Amino acid sequence: MIDVAVTVNGTRHERRVEPRLLLSDFLRHELSLYGTHVGCEHGVCGACTVLLDGRPARSCLTLAAQADGRAIHTVESLADGGRLHPLQQAFHEHFGLQCGFCTPGILITAAFFLEQHPDPTEAEVRAELAGHLCRCTGYAPIVDSILAAAAALRR
Amino acid sequence: MTWVGQPLPRREDLPLLTGRGQFVDDVQVANPLHVAFARSPWAHAEIRSVDLAGALASPGVAAGIAGTELPGLTEPFAAGITHRLAYYALAVDRARYAGEPVAAIAAESRYLAEDAVELVLADYEPLEAVVTVEDALDPAKPLLHEQVGSNVVVDRTLRYGDPDAAFARADLVVEETLRWERYSSTPIETYGIVADYEPASGLLTMWANFMGPMTLLPVLARSLRMPEEKLRVIVPKDIGGSFGIKSSLFPYMTVVALLAMRAGRPVKWIEDRAEHLIGSSHQPDRVGTRELALTRDGEIIGLRAHVVDNLGAYVRAPEPATTYRPLGNYVGPYRVRDVELHLVDVVSNKVPTGPNRGYGCQQVYLETERTLDEAAVELGFDPAEIRRRNLIQADAFPYETPTGGVYDSGDYPRVLELALETAGYGELRALQAQARAEGCLVGIGIGLAVDPSISNMGYITVALPPEVRQAPGYNPKSGAADWAQVRVNASGKVVVTMGTAPQGQGHETAVAQVIADELGLSPDDVATVDAFDSHTSVWSVSSGSYSSRFSGIAAGAARKAAGVVRRQILEIGSTLLEAAVDDLELVDGEVRVKGSPDRSVSLRRVAGVAHWDPHGLPEGTSAGIQASEVLHVPTSAPPTHDDRVNSSHAYGFVAEVVAVEVDPLTWGVTILSYASANDAGTIINPKLVEGQTYGSALHGLGGALLEEFRWDEDGQFLTGTFADYRCLTAAEAPRIATAHVETPSPFTPVGAKGCGESSSETAPAAVANAVADALRPLGLKPTHLPLTPARLWELARA
Numbered sequence: 001m002i003d004v005a006v007t008v009n010g011t012r013h014e015r016r017v018e019p020r021l022l023l024s025d026f027l028r029h030e031l032s033l034y035g036t037h038v039g040c041e042h043g044v045c046g047a048c049t050v051l052l053d054g055r056p057a058r059s060c061l062t063l064a065a066q067a068d069g070r071a072i073h074t075v076e077s078l079a080d081g082g083r084l085h086p087l088q089q090a091f092h093e094h095f096g097l098q099c100g101f102c103t104p105g106i107l108i109t110a111a112f113f114l115e116q117h118p119d120p121t122e123a124e125v126r127a128e129l130a131g132h133l134c135r136c137t138g139y140a141p142i143v144d145s146i147l148a149a150a151a152a153l154r155r
Numbered sequence: 156m157t158w159v160g161q162p163l164p165r166r167e168d169l170p171l172l173t174g175r176g177q178f179v180d181d182v183q184v185a186n187p188l189h190v191a192f193a194r195s196p197w198a199h200a201e202i203r204s205v206d207l208a209g210a211l212a213s214p215g216v217a218a219g220i221a222g223t224e225l226p227g228l229t230e231p232f233a234a235g236i237t238h239r240l241a242y243y244a245l246a247v248d249r250a251r252y253a254g255e256p257v258a259a260i261a262a263e264s265r266y267l268a269e270d271a272v273e274l275v276l277a278d279y280e281p282l283e284a285v286v287t288v289e290d291a292l293d294p295a296k297p298l299l300h301e302q303v304g305s306n307v308v309v310d311r312t313l314r315y316g317d318p319d320a321a322f323a324r325a326d327l328v329v330e331e332t333l334r335w336e337r338y339s340s341t342p343i344e345t346y347g348i349v350a351d352y353e354p355a356s357g358l359l360t361m362w363a364n365f366m367g368p369m370t371l372l373p374v375l376a377r378s379l380r381m382p383e384e385k386l387r388v389i390v391p392k393d394i395g396g397s398f399g400i401k402s403s404l405f406p407y408m409t410v411v412a413l414l415a416m417r418a419g420r421p422v423k424w425i426e427d428r429a430e431h432l433i434g435s436s437h438q439p440d441r442v443g444t445r446e447l448a449l450t451r452d453g454e455i456i457g458l459r460a461h462v463v464d465n466l467g468a469y470v471r472a473p474e475p476a477t478t479y480r481p482l483g484n485y486v487g488p489y490r491v492r493d494v495e496l497h498l499v500d501v502v503s504n505k506v507p508t509g510p511n512r513g514y515g516c517q518q519v520y521l522e523t524e525r526t527l528d529e530a531a532v533e534l535g536f537d538p539a540e541i542r543r544r545n546l547i548q549a550d551a552f553p554y555e556t557p558t559g560g561v562y563d564s565g566d567y568p569r570v571l572e573l574a575l576e577t578a579g580y581g582e583l584r585a586l587q588a589q590a591r592a593e594g595c596l597v598g599i600g601i602g603l604a605v606d607p608s609i610s611n612m613g614y615i616t617v618a619l620p621p622e623v624r625q626a627p628g629y630n631p632k633s634g635a636a637d638w639a640q641v642r643v644n645a646s647g648k649v650v651v652t653m654g655t656a657p658q659g660q661g662h663e664t665a666v667a668q669v670i671a672d673e674l675g676l677s678p679d680d681v682a683t684v685d686a687f688d689s690h691t692s693v694w695s696v697s698s699g700s701y702s703s704r705f706s707g708i709a710a711g712a713a714r715k716a717a718g719v720v721r722r723q724i725l726e727i728g729s730t731l732l733e734a735a736v737d738d739l740e741l742v743d744g745e746v747r748v749k750g751s752p753d754r755s756v757s758l759r760r761v762a763g764v765a766h767w768d769p770h771g772l773p774e775g776t777s778a779g780i781q782a783s784e785v786l787h788v789p790t791s792a793p794p795t796h797d798d799r800v801n802s803s804h805a806y807g808f809v810a811e812v813v814a815v816e817v818d819p820l821t822w823g824v825t826i827l828s829y830a831s832a833n834d835a836g837t838i839i840n841p842k843l844v845e846g847q848t849y850g851s852a853l854h855g856l857g858g859a860l861l862e863e864f865r866w867d868e869d870g871q872f873l874t875g876t877f878a879d880y881r882c883l884t885a886a887e888a889p890r891i892a893t894a895h896v897e898t899p900s901p902f903t904p905v906g907a908k909g910c911g912e913s914s915s916e917t918a919p920a921a922v923a924n925a926v927a928d929a930l931r932p933l934g935l936k937p938t939h940l941p942l943t944p945a946r947l948w949e950l951a952r953a
Contacts, residue, residue, distance in 0.1 A: 020266065034181040035174020037395070039343040040428035044877035047343055075174035088172040092164055095842050098850065099659025100171025101178065101344040101395025129885035133877065135342055135396050136659050138849025139885035 004068045008033065009077040017064050023057075024048045026064035027074060035075040035104050039133070046132035049105035050074050056109050075104035078111065086152040087111055087145070096145030098136035106132050110146050118154055122147065158668040158678055159905065162842040165664045166683065170393075177392040179347030179364045180425045187349065188217050188261040190411060190424035191268035193275040194434065195250030195257050198286070198504040198870025199297065200279035202248050202257060209274035210260050215267035218418035219275075220410065221258045222246045229378045229409060234470040235615045237623060238303045240502070242469035244378065244409035250279065251299055251468035252504050253872045254433035256407075261414040261422050284504045284870030288334075288442045288463045291501035299468060299502045308466070309475050309500040309618050313482075313798045315557040316493035318448075321457030325448035329530040332444040333522055335919075335940040336865070337437040337465075337505070338858040340512045341882065342658070344395020345426035346404040346435060350415035359412055360387045364394045366401045366656045367699010370612065372689060374472055375405045379412055390687040394658040398854065399510030401658070402701055403436035403471060432880055433872050436509035437864055439464040439477050445522040448493075453534050453541045455489050460522065461497040464508070471507040475500040476615045480515040480702075483560025483614070483802035484605045487523055488567045489545040492557045500618075504870040510701060512854045513915035520604045521859075521940070524920035528600070528927065529936075538601050538924065539575055543568065553901070559799025561790050562605065562806045563836075563908070564898040570832045571603065571810045577894045578812035578830035587814070591932060596817040597827070598929025602921030603810050606835070607803030608703035608909025609635045611791035612696070614802035621796050631793035635704065635804050638693040639713035641670060641720045642781035645766035647744070647759030649674060649720075652684045654692030655700045655709045660847070660911060662705050665839045666713050669905055673717040674724075675741040676758075693783055703909020706839055707805050711904035712786035719782035727761045727780075730773045790902060805900045805908035807835040811852075813921040817929045822947035824860055824926055829889040831914055834896040837906030841895070847910045848893055855918025857883045863941050 005014045008031060015030050022041075027033045027050070036059055039047035043061040050059045051073040078085040087107050090096065097103045106129070113120070113128045120128075125146050126139070134142060170176055193210075195202075205221040222245030232242045241247070246257045258275050262268035285296045291306040299306055322328060349362040359381065365371075365388065376383045388408075394401065407424065415422040426435065441464050448457030464478045478498045486494060531541040547554050549566040556562065583599050590597040613633035616624055623629065640652045651670050655662050663683035671678040687694070697704075721741060728746030729736045732754055740749050746761060748754040762780060764771050769778035794800035814827040831848055838844050861881055865873040874880040891914075899906025919940065926942050935950050 018266065025265075028180070033174070034176075034178075037178070037344070038180070038425075039345075039395075040877050042428065042876050042878070045343055045428075079173050084169075084172065091172055092168045095165065095846055097168060097171055097659070098661070098846055099342070099344070099394060099396040100168070100176050101342070101393075101659075103171055104174055107172070126885040126888075131884075133343060133882050133884065135340060135398070135854070135882070136850045137846060138853040138891070139888040140849055140890055141846065143885060 340398030342396030403509035600924025706907035
C-alpha cells in the first residue's frame, strides 16, 4: 500500500491505496467524484481526461500514486456553483452532447485547449478533438460548441 | 405558439455537463462485490473441466461460478428459431468464440477479481474454428451445435409476385455480390450491471443500462427460473449511448444475478472496453447478392436477394432479426412488385450478433443501391435519373409493398430532388469532370432509404416457416405498444412519466414540447420523468428505446394521455365556471370560456380542487387528475401465411448525396461533401433530429469506410482495443448539409416517425457508390466493406 495526497478541485485528500490503483478509479471510487467517466481504460477514447497540474491527462493511464503531491481538476470544477462555465453553456446551446458520457473528458480537454488557443480555427478544434471519441453527435455540434465558447471567452 | 417544431435546448443537459449524470457505474449499493470473467482463449474448444479452487482461495474472493454449473441452475436463452442451440450465459462444455465467458468471480474489488480470474484453471481441447460465412456454409467444417446438424440455422426463401416471370422478360439483369465485415456502434459507456438479491422474499433487483426491448425481461426471468414478478430491473437515468448494442447485455445479467444469490451480497460488473469489443455484440458479417431485373427504360421489374448473415456462436434474441427486420421495406422506395428473398443465417466461432443502429437496413440498401448504380452505368442513365424513374409517387400513400409493408406517408421524388439541390448535384458533377480531367479520383454517390421505425414484434416470426406459425398451439406475435402517464399535481404542475430507457436522444425535452401544445402550456410548465423500472413503470414487452420508436409511440402515448387529462381539466373547469365543456378552452395555464377571456380559472385552481377538495368535483369525477395510456398500433399484425408483414409502423425517407476523393497513393477516402434530405414526418425538435442525422451518418460512414472487427483464420480476435478497432474522429467526420420535408404520419398521434437510425441506413450505400464512382475510370469495382485504405490498395494491386 502507498500513501497518496492529492488536491482535487481545490480540496486536499489523503488515502492509502494499492500502488496499482488507477487515478480514474481513485477519483471515482475513493473520492466519489463520479463525473470522470471511464470509456476504454487504454487511453484512446478520452472520456476520463482530467487536468493534472493544469495539463490534460488520461486518468485511466495514470496511477493514483503518480498523482501524489499534485493538483487535479475534474469536470466537477468547471461550473461555479450554479453558474456554468462558458464551455458548458456553449455545449448546452449548441447541442454539443447527447448521452453525455464522453462529455466530461471533452470539456476538460477543451478548457485547456482554449487557454492555449483562444482563437482557434475549426481545423484546429477538430485536430484537438481527434483525441476523443464521441459516438452520438457526429462531432460537428461539439466543434460548434467549442468555437462558440472560444468566442464567449474572448469577450 | 406551437412548441412542436421549436429547436428548444435540452433539459437533459445540465447534470451531464456538470458531472452529475446517473450512469450505471454511479449506482450506489451497500458493500458490493465486483465481477471479473474468465474467458476462453480459443475460438472453438471442448471444455474438459473448469477448476475454480485456486480462484476461490484468492484474496478477497467471495464467490465464483463456472459455466459447467449453469445447466443445473438456469435455462438456456430462448430465441425465435426452430432449432434449440442451448445458449447459456457461460460456456458449458464447449467454448464457441474467443472471449466467450467460461467462469465468473466476485471479489471485494475488480482488481482482486481480475487477480483471481488468472487462477481459474480451464482445460480445453481445441477444435477447428468456423470463422467466415464461407466456413459456415462448408459442410466439411465442424458443427458448432451438433444437435442442429448444420451451421445453417435458418434458411428461408420468400416469394412475392412472380419474380421468375419478371426476370424472364427483363431487358437487363444486373447482379452484384457485396461482402461487409462486422462493426458495431460501440457506445462509450460499456455494459454495466448491479444485482442485489433479497433471499427472504426472493426478490432480485438489478440495475442495468439495458435499453429494451423488454421482451428480453421474460427471457431473462426464464433463464433464471424465476417468476417475472420476482425480477425487478431498473434502468439508471442515464445510459451512455447504446445504438442497439445494449439490448444484448441480458446474458451477462444472468451471471451477475447468480453471483449475487450465491454471495448473499450486492454484486456489480462494469464491462471494460476489451470485454466489450470481444464479447458484447456486433452487427453480423454478411455476404449479400442482389439481382435487379430492368427494362431498357430503367424500370426495375424484379428484385432477387440472396443473403447470408453470420450470427456468431449462438442465436441471441432478437436475432435472427437482422435478416428479417427490413422485410416490409425490402423494396425501399421503388415500385418493383416481383421479389424473391433467399435469407440464410449461419452460426460460427464469433461473438453473437444483435441489434446495431439501422438493424439490417443498411445492408439491404447497400446491396440494392450499389446494384442500381451498376445498372445505371449499363443503361446509360445518371444515377439520379434511374432512381427518379422508379420511385413510389407521392399520391400512392399509404402504399402497400409486395412484402407486406404499409408505407404511411411520404413524397420521395420531392425529397430526392431536395437532396440533389442541397448537394448542388449539377455543380458536383461538373467539378467531378474537371477533377477527372486532372487525374483526380473523385466520385459522387446517392443513397436512398425508406427508414422503418417502431418495429412490429411479429416480423421476427417470419424466420419460422409458415407451417410452424400455423400449427395448433402456436401463439402469434405482433405489436409495438408503449405507455406514458400524464398527471397534474396539487400545485397545478403537469408531470409526464415514461419508461423509454433513453440513451441521450432528448426524449424528455421532446415530450415536454408535445404536451405543452396539447395542454396549452409552456414546456417549462411540464415536468418530465423518463425512468424504466419494471416494478413501477407501466410497460409492455415492446417497451424500450429500440427501433426509433419514441416519437411515434411513447410521445404518442403521452399525447393520448394528455388528451384525457385535458378533458378532466375542462370538466372540472366546467363546474367552476358554470359553463359547458364545449365552450371552454385551455390556454396559457388557464381554463377559459371561449370568447370571454375574463371568465377563467387557473389550472392551479382546477388542480387544487381535484386534490384538496374532491368533494367539490363534478359527480362521477375521480379525485386527482391523471391518465395513463398505452398506445398500440393497429397496422402491426402478425405475418400472413404467405410471409407478408408490416414489419414497422412508420416509414421515413432519407436521400443522401456524398462526394468523395480517393487518394491513389494512400487509398484513403476523404469526404468532400455530404448532403442529407430527410422526411421523418412531423418534427418535434429540429435540433434533436439533426443530432440523430449526424450521429447515424457517422455510424454508417464508420462501418462503410473504417470500422471493422477482425479475426484470424483460427478465430483469434485481432481488434481488441480502440487502437485496433478504429472509430471515426472529429478529424474525419464531415459537415452535413441537412434539409427536411415533413409529411406527417397518419398512423402516429404526433405525426412523427422515428429518425434515430435514418442516415446509418443511407450513408454506407451513398459512400460506397461514391467510392465506386471514383474508381470507375480505373476499371476498379469495390465490393468488400469497409472500404479501408488497405482494402482499396489490394483491389488496385489485383
